[in-house]
Amino acid sequence: MTHSSTPTTNEPDQPGRIRGIAGAVITVQGLIGARLYDVVHVGHERLIGEVIRLTGTRATVQVYEDTTGLRADDPVEASGAALQVELGPGLLGGVFDGVQRPLPAIRRAHGDFIARGARVAQLDRQRVWPFRPLVQPGDRVQPGDVLGEVAEVPHLMHRILVPLHLSGTIETISAGEFRLTDTIATLRVAPDGDGETAARIVPLTLMQRWPVRQPRPYLRKLDMDEPLITGQRVIDTLFPIAKGGSAIIPGGFGTGKTVTQQSLAKWSDADVIVYVGCGERGNEMTEVLQSFPQLEDPRHDGPLMNRTILIANTSNMPVAAREASIYTGITIAEYYRDMGYDVALMADSTSRWGEALREVSGRLEEIPGEEGFPAYLPARLAEFYERSGHVCCLGGDRGTAEPRRGSVTLIGAVSPPGGDFSEPITQHSLRTTGAFWALDTDLARRRHFPAIHWRNSYTLYDLTRWFRGQVHDDWELNRREASGLLQREGELLETVQLVGADALAETEQVILQVGRMLREDFLQQSAFGADAYCPPVKQFWMLKTILHHFYLLDSAVRRGVHLDRALDPALLADIARMREWPTERAEEEAYALMERADAAFLALRSND
Numbered sequence: 001m002t003h004s005s006t007p008t009t010n011e012p013d014q015p016g017r018i019r020g021i022a023g024a025v026i027t028v029q030g031l032i033g034a035r036l037y038d039v040v041h042v043g044h045e046r047l048i049g050e051v052i053r054l055t056g057t058r059a060t061v062q063v064y065e066d067t068t069g070l071r072a073d074d075p076v077e078a079s080g081a082a083l084q085v086e087l088g089p090g091l092l093g094g095v096f097d098g099v100q101r102p103l104p105a106i107r108r109a110h111g112d113f114i115a116r117g118a119r120v121a122q123l124d125r126q127r128v129w130p131f132r133p134l135v136q137p138g139d140r141v142q143p144g145d146v147l148g149e150v151a152e153v154p155h156l157m158h159r160i161l162v163p164l165h166l167s168g169t170i171e172t173i174s175a176g177e178f179r180l181t182d183t184i185a186t187l188r189v190a191p192d193g194d195g196e197t198a199a200r201i202v203p204l205t206l207m208q209r210w211p212v213r214q215p216r217p218y219l220r221k222l223d224m225d226e227p228l229i230t231g232q233r234v235i236d237t238l239f240p241i242a243k244g245g246s247a248i249i250p251g252g253f254g255t256g257k258t259v260t261q262q263s264l265a266k267w268s269d270a271d272v273i274v275y276v277g278c279g280e281r282g283n284e285m286t287e288v289l290q291s292f293p294q295l296e297d298p299r300h301d302g303p304l305m306n307r308t309i310l311i312a313n314t315s316n317m318p319v320a321a322r323e324a325s326i327y328t329g330i331t332i333a334e335y336y337r338d339m340g341y342d343v344a345l346m347a348d349s350t351s352r353w354g355e356a357l358r359e360v361s362g363r364l365e366e367i368p369g370e371e372g373f374p375a376y377l378p379a380r381l382a383e384f385y386e387r388s389g390h391v392c393c394l395g396g397d398r399g400t401a402e403p404r405r406g407s408v409t410l411i412g413a414v415s416p417p418g419g420d421f422s423e424p425i426t427q428h429s430l431r432t433t434g435a436f437w438a439l440d441t442d443l444a445r446r447r448h449f450p451a452i453h454w455r456n457s458y459t460l461y462d463l464t465r466w467f468r469g470q471v472h473d474d475w476e477l478n479r480r481e482a483s484g485l486l487q488r489e490g491e492l493l494e495t496v497q498l499v500g501a502d503a504l505a506e507t508e509q510v511i512l513q514v515g516r517m518l519r520e521d522f523l524q525q526s527a528f529g530a531d532a533y534c535p536p537v538k539q540f541w542m543l544k545t546i547l548h549h550f551y552l553l554d555s556a557v558r559r560g561v562h563l564d565r566a567l568d569p570a571l572l573a574d575i576a577r578m579r580e581w582p583t584e585r586a587e588e589e590a591y592a593l594m595e596r597a598d599a600a601f602l603a604l605r606s607n608d
């Protein structure tokens, strides 16, 4: 690193000067007026950076773009603001980089690669949106109150909220067609009594900004009593996640983190999906960018992208931008939550973010903690996952009869080196998250997908009441029976390994048989094809059918029938085909199959 030999000029209009460059981290001398986490413009190309340390007149900046070509003495200018996102209509369907620059627009303006320092407005300034006011002149409004709405996509009303730092009386407001930066309303804000004497008139627009590192406030947290339905049997039935909850998907290379995250993005019953591709190989993200726009939304007419926001930050983009992409994503998620929607954010992979923190920390020559990660790694992870939640929104108790509620569910993939879950990112993440979907290398190798291991995974969310009320009274009973059988099967398989299958009693052989059914006919679910999404009601009847078969087998062998005789190949084949049941006929099909099984077992009895 070079060191300044000339004294700095302390004139405010002078830019700072680069004194050292180490990868994405640069040191700057004489950056006047910058605060910690302010955005700065670096070099002649005005690359985007963020101040991450201040010591005296020296600032350390992480740059979100390729720093090749920067030189000592190049200018660095303070922007006077923290890293912010633009929030307003036009986010849905958007594809952005880590600092919310629209990728398609950048590509059009600068060719295929993102040019450095590319200045493209974050949200489309030209597009016109129809605004319908929901308050009138003279109304008093508070932070977060709904001013009006814009039909952003056919099935989702974008609620325009009073900015979270403002309250006052509506002076003017009008319906009409507006661009994002046009004035849609004016607000009379009372003097703050702190030097101000006269009321201010503040213009309001369809667009707002918010600093990404600051969680958006809400009125209060609510209980998490409703599941995020994912359509994945192993998740919804065995390890469900609540709307507003958080989960991690740790797994070694090739175990299915990306496929699982993408399934969740496609099928989860959230109103809005934010998908953050963080530091993974470029071609994985390219695949997302190409495949998502082709997909139909399973719940609404129109493309899946209508409810999706993609944030792409791949491994060929600068390391520091990974952190920005995580914060940009969560802030956008909170914004839709504040409108009263259920939002789910998938981040693939949080390990790449952690590794970026480690790299930047190394450049800062900080004292390393576990495995070289900075000592603040656990705090950063916790702060991120704590931004999940089911909340009563600011302004949510006013105006409308129903309090406005929203949720942010966070699901982070973790890529532990060698698939070893004892490493710091897995360990610190699992402390602040409620569900753990452990991908297993061995299952993936045997092509049991999703490779979420039923014995190593868990959930802390108790959603029994919802499932019993909305799906079936026996939901929890089913789930307990299935978990118990899988547990018993695991123990018995260990015994078999030691002493062989002959040592098992017939009733134990039944458990092995049913355990296999549970694994192969219920837990296995291909992400590709018609079985990719399985609604809870179908999950219930599939499981019920297997458990019914267990009771029949168990009682038959207890009566002295040989297991071989009790196993009917035709019935087993039909159980293996349950995944093909049309959802609306699941109950009917289940009863038909169970009745056929009853009859077959009754016949067995008379043959005894």
Ligand SMILES: Nc1ncnc2c1ncn2[C@@H]1O[C@H](COP(=O)(O)OP(=O)(O)O)[C@@H](O)[C@H]1O
Residues within 6 Å of the ligand: 251, 252, 253, 254, 255, 256, 257, 258, 259, 260, 449, 450, 451, 525, 526, 527, 528
């Ligand atoms: N639910 C699933 N259904 C079918 N195949 C799967 C499933 N999950 C993973 N796979 C298979 O595993 C491969 C690797 O998955 P991927 O998500 O890319 O792993 P990771 O992101 O953990 O490295 C996929 O290409 C696919 O063949």
Ligand SMILES: [Mg+2]
Residues within 6 Å of the ligand: 257, 258, 259, 280, 284
């Ligand atoms: Mg992957």
